[in-house]
Amino acid sequence: MKKTFSALALALTVCLPSTLYAKNNVVVVATGGTIAGAGASATNSATYTAAKVPVDALLNAVPQIQELANVSGVQALQIASESITDKELIQLARKVNELVKDPKVNGLVITHGTDTMEETAFFLNLVIHTDKPIVLVGSMRPGTALSADGPLNLYNAVALASSDSAKGKGTLVMMNDNVYAARDVAKTINIHTNAFNSQWGALGTVVEGKTYWFRTSTKLHNDSSAFNIEDIKGDALPLVQIVYGSDNMLPESYLALQKAGVQAIVNAGTGNGSVPNYIVPTLVKLQQEGIQIVRSSRVANGFVLRNAEQPDDKYGWVVAHDLNPQKARLLTALALTKTKDAKTLQEMFYNY
Ligand code: DGL
Numbered sequence: 001m002k003k004t005f006s007a008l009a010l011a012l013t014v015c016l017p018s019t020l021y022a023k024n025n026v027v028v029v030a031t032g033g034t035i036a037g038a039g040a041s042a043t044n045s046a047t048y049t050a051a052k053v054p055v056d057a058l059l060n061a062v063p064q065i066q067e068l069a070n071v072s073g074v075q076a077l078q079i080a081s082e083s084i085t086d087k088e089l090i091q092l093a094r095k096v097n098e099l100v101k102d103p104k105v106n107g108l109v110i111t112h113g114t115d116t117m118e119e120t121a122f123f124l125n126l127v128i129h130t131d132k133p134i135v136l137v138g139s140m141r142p143g144t145a146l147s148a149d150g151p152l153n154l155y156n157a158v159a160l161a162s163s164d165s166a167k168g169k170g171t172l173v174m175m176n177d178n179v180y181a182a183r184d185v186a187k188t189i190n191i192h193t194n195a196f197n198s199q200w201g202a203l204g205t206v207v208e209g210k211t212y213w214f215r216t217s218t219k220l221h222n223d224s225s226a227f228n229i230e231d232i233k234g235d236a237l238p239l240v241q242i243v244y245g246s247d248n249m250l251p252e253s254y255l256a257l258q259k260a261g262v263q264a265i266v267n268a269g270t271g272n273g274s275v276p277n278y279i280v281p282t283l284v285k286l287q288q289e290g291i292q293i294v295r296s297s298r299v300a301n302g303f304v305l306r307n308a309e310q311p312d313d314k315y316g317w318v319v320a321h322d323l324n325p326q327k328a329r330l331l332t333a334l335a336l337t338k339t340k341d342a343k344t345l346q347e348m349f350y351n352y
Pocket of ligand 1: 032033034035050079080081082112113114115116138139140141
């Protein structure tokens, strides 16, 4: 009798269609962007209106996602991502935090505009304490366009977010078949589907609904982060702004930010974070007056080396290491909720 039962159990296990296995529960949190965009014709791949299509229509357009997981949708925002401010970022993070705390939720997909997807992904990487997959996804073409990239990006994102192998890997960005770490991915091309890249490479890839991993991030994130959205009160972060480096700059660009009340300035300098000799005195004075100065670079790849182009130890300045200016702004703003010490801030740039 016992032998018969175990043979039957084995037979059932082997032949049960995968759709009968317990599928993970994935919530798609929609915020807008091109993936929710619509153009006038199928040939409008770059001319369209972002943030038009509601989350249910996004999910219904890719019914195959229901084979991967039990998928439901939430409309958190409906906005083109260039218009997301710290207020919306904090609001979204609180919604994400609420969802990951729900034991019935196994993973999240966040559909988002590509313009500032890297910022939102990095912020969630820093402030959401969970090992559940949080996957940001967007598209470079609206769903109305020929060869729209959104549907397959969404399918891949649900596959990733429903995969137990994605747990604990940090907040992820799923674009153009590649899985990127939130902390080092950036939008490096502003009009093609292979828009997202990382100088340190993708973490993995998704092909036909299966995730293949090739590396993991070495930086603090999510459960290992000292930051937590639950510690942020109100709907604003300490004010930090970016100045873009070029030739023929004006000290007034920085003094105007001081007047606006910034607590730190990220300088997107030329080369390895260089500062013109006629701007240095202004930044030295601002630091002495309590404004943190963070040297980042307008150059996409590499990292800013401390005490190389500028004597950072002497001036009490911070280097952004390999973080681009827009991510340096967010880490500096979060850091300022905990410290005003430049040395402590510098360590955070090496650890996150
Ligand atoms: N308005 C841009 C945004 O929402 C469109 C870019 C996109 O989503 O691909 O980020």
